[in-house]
Amino acid sequence: MQASAKSTSGSCGIRVASSALSSPAAAVQEAKAALGSGDFQHIIAFFGIDYDANLLARTLAEAFPSIPTSGCTTAGEIGPDGMMQGGLLLIAFPRHGFKVHTELITDIDQFGVERATHAARRLKAKICPPDTRLDRKNVFALLLVDGLSNAEENIVAAIHWEIEDVELVGGSAGDGICFDHTTMIHNGHVARRAAILMMIESDYPFRVFKTQNFEPTGIKLVVTAADTENRIVHELNAEPAAREYAAAIGLRPDELGPFSFASYPLVVKVGGDYYCRSIRNMNPDGSLSFFCAIDEGLVFTVARPRDILSATETTLSDVDATLGGIDIVVGFDCVLRRLDAESRQIRHQMDELYKKYSVAGFHTYGEQYNAMHLNQTLTGIAFGRRVEG
Template identity: 50%
Template sequence: MDDRPIRDTFACGIRTAAIADATTDEAVSAIAAAIDPADTEFLLVFFSPRLDPEAFCTALAARLPDVRIAGCSSAGEISDLGISDHGAVAIAFPRAGFTIVSTVIEAVSRLGVDQGSAAVAQLRASLVRRRPDAAIGRTFALSFIDGLCNREEAVVSAIDWALGEIPLVGGSAGDDLTFHGTTLLHEGTVHRDAALLILVHTEHPFRVFKTENFEPTATKLVVTRSEPERRIVHELNAEVAAFEYADVVGLDPATLTPFGFASHPMVVRVGGEYFCRSLRNTNPDGSLTFFCAIDDGVVLTLAKPVDLVASTSRAFEQIEAELGSVDFVLGFDCILRRLDAQNRQVLQDVAALYRRHHVYGFNTYGEQYRTMHLNQTFTGVALGSGKG
């Protein structure tokens, strides 16, 4: 992979910058050199936790003082460099064709429905003030949430009804699978235990979408003892959780890792559709920590991955058929999909697919799609180059 800085401009006016294996100063310089402040409505940045977030945030604000900036730490960056690490990706939305407003929702570990809904209502009012003719069909919402807050479902629930018909996509911030702490940036300030909510009104056609690459099997695992507030499962089928899971998937419980979890996902059925409930890590007492909400009595179904490249390619083809052509994709890809691609030695094929479809984004600790918080999924918004 060529890790030199790259920059690009798309037909819809979006400018991008990306750099891998960079220091904080190198990442800031690469972004600042690619961005035209006079033509930037809003700047999104996704960055490695190896970069100092406070220094990165302060330096970006100093180099681009008139640009509104938001973003989060990642578990990997996605750009025309491919799927890279230890750098940063920046997406600059132009003033022409885009009107964007944003807010921070603080203390999401204690978030109530009223607080989340009020934040959405205020943000919608802010958009209308800037764009009185704003139409719901021309607006989508982006969410970026602390990936270790264990509250993504509550955040999505709190903002869902207030968004109404505005579709939501997003991702949970990561920290390269260290699970020490994730960070969010918003207009010169670093935030933790928080969520960012962004409304994007655009004159360009768009589609929000999701894709996954698994199918259920006949094997069931029932959660028989758990700590829902910590997303920890102590027992599956009345057995020590790690031992029971390892037994049914044919792995050694002493060597369970995220790579094994990625290749042996578990799903739950909701409304006739299956959604992943992905494992994060094994604990010393044999319990399992999940990336998604979990509770006693939940029936987990063991799933098997299907061809990641083919399923993702089909999703892009469908979006292209709906839009006519796709100019740019803002994408949020679960870190476990990346690990599964590495396991199956198709990571370069996935990266080539993303480059071909101009995907920019990051590897997440969870994904948001409309009303749901998901795992082991790719969610995104595709933009066409014409007027909607």
Template identity: 45%
Template structure:
């Protein structure tokens, strides 16, 4: 059981065997940290965000944590791995409680994403933004940010991000697509005592704590190109690349044997899409029986995919942390959304322990995702999130 108190938040994690036991440990840890202030959780917290390993009974956890912390808004999702203050974890739950003294929260639940309309979504998100603005000092939207948690199997991330981007104006959003421990069957969203599929949660925050959002990847484009010549855009399935069977052509371009393609191969050899002079990863989920490829992100016929060259993952991630510290000074906490393929790639290249230790040293909490949200983009094989500094009137520094 790991418990920590940081600037503006309380954090707890557990690897208890059962969902009910995990809920009891999380509730006790959060309540214990708040006991020093004399406040009950429902008085002290604007919300508790829980990232739950899919190996737990998610419904049982949601029901139990809600009953143990009555009156505290509960949010969360299932994961493909967890980021705790002790580093990367599995079969665990990490919970982040946001203190009312430092945060204002407006939550927006979006259901039935299979029939999500951008215009309708934009209107509901604009309503949430207006509701938050009415509760904070005028002109302080620059102190606002959003966290987006979304069903990792819905294939609607791009539509939701489009609605967010147009409705929130200058409020930055980061987040992740929920996971189910690489089974690719069902992912779950949590809202209070209930769980949902085909849904998303937008958490809009205002805070008096300095923060900045970030994006980190470790690839650069090569001269090798592949054109999507046959695809099912709704299912994100590519049947042909360069007018050849997709898996065969991908393996040829990246120098692998088609029969050896697996999740680790895709983690080590992503493809990129150029947008506005920047390159973003479009990761492959799996090879299908017919030789087609399923992707984690939207794919269209005619799209040009660029084969990527890997940089050093450790050095790229360290450079991101150093950049955040140059902007904020000391960083209290990172809330991170880290693609599961980054973790698989680290394991394949035998640097998982080093990266996990780097995350531990920099106090990263969050989860491994099936896709990452960064401002107006849905991306893959990327580490996104928000970094929190310290208030100028607070001289606390990390231990």
């Protein structure tokens, strides 16, 4: 069988390997071989939905018997060879230069705020004494969360409140574009309706960032009827939601789909900035399901995309200059950004851009950035080279 593994490593010691093999056991072994020998302390796995999650979790535990693992299903992976779909990506943190502390948070759709708060508090206690503040220059939080839980906003807010001004970044697990079920894995176990919180201490400089590529138009759509618990909008401007949205962007309802949702995002204004509240899918009754929380009375603005390549390049270039050179990036990229790149036939250029800046991560159902749960955004943590002395 022809090898499909790709790998890369940064001078900070983080190593990344991917495999496109369809067998969980074969993919793990191939990716492990590509990682090479190293004194790893934690491995993050992002993987396609066609893998048997239970088998994959067990195989990872057997392949790395003394190394904790965390991970989730995706809507696509980003690895050493660019964007993948249905593969396995491993990101291995070295023991030297990093300390990774993790907790699995279960039943987040029912007890998310309480359990997320307690998890953040316990992890914080492992890093600093009680009643002292975490040092945001040396610590950041990384969150993986079930993208179908409808609980991301509450989870992110609870964690952000507890860890104060320490920066948080992360992504919502996906399942391709099926919207059926997502899966988390943690230390050999499989969980749904769950999240994984990581508090990571780093001896290396880092920058948390976000980038988006849209600009608002003058078209407004007001949510006039909605099922807020399930993030479903039934009416916009007192008209059937799908019909009104389609009319606003110059399409018929039967022409709506993932590519049109990616090309014409809906945004809301928060504190002077616009943030996406992207449409997940159109339902048979003409309602619209969203990736983010919605409320009746919410005012959407129809947005149009700017050049995704130049917007992303500008952000990564700025981060590169700030760090004095990007060593590696762990990124969380909305699946709608990938679909938009594909529809505009610039996926290859996006691949090259991600490879240029050593981006590794996955395509998400939502992105976390400090206290915000976002859509149609690339968020990430970029690492630089250690400054000696």
